[in-house]
Amino acid sequence: MPHQGEILQEAIKNSGISITRIVDGLGITRPTIYRKFKEETLDYGFVKKVGDIIGHDFSSDFTVVQQVSLPFVTQRADVTALPIVTNRDASVSQPEPDTAKQLLALQTKYISLLEAYNELLLKVYGPR
Structure with missing residues (x-):
């Protein structure tokens, strides 16, 4: 089962929007987003911002088990x-x-x- 960083990476890849455009919209660097792709759990706010940029709703992508394991819960x-x-x-x-x-x-x-x-x-x- 892919972890949250991998799910985020796949959704970005499928969106067709460039990484440059996404990192510019988030105000982060390319290495930062590549580090996020390796993380097993991600902050909800970060995932929400990426979803807004690429027009994707991640609520159905993460299972209940993954949502419960978010670091701030x-x-x-x-x-x-x-x-x-x-x-x-x-x-x-x-x-x-x-x-x-x-x-x-x-x-x-x-x-x-x-x-x-x-x-x-x-x-x-x-x-x-």
Whole structure:
């Protein structure tokens, strides 16, 4: 399975846009982008900028496992489920299983960040 740098390199190659144009748009040097091609995980902002330049959406190129392993994402094992606030009518079609897994992974990360933020607020300001 190709890593994120290889996926980025392949998408750039398939776009037909020159590396010179891409590095100029990113404000980096050619050696820098070639180093990025060798990295297993890439920063989301960098990938998004490249995608904007070449007109490519990378969200479907990276698997859920690869997205979870991004360097700026941390997992916490003690995540607890929140109660459902409102019940909505299930008239909306069910998402595809991969999309559902991605949403669940994002929800878990979001809850983890909220809990960490609340703990920090309690340490800084104390209980109300």
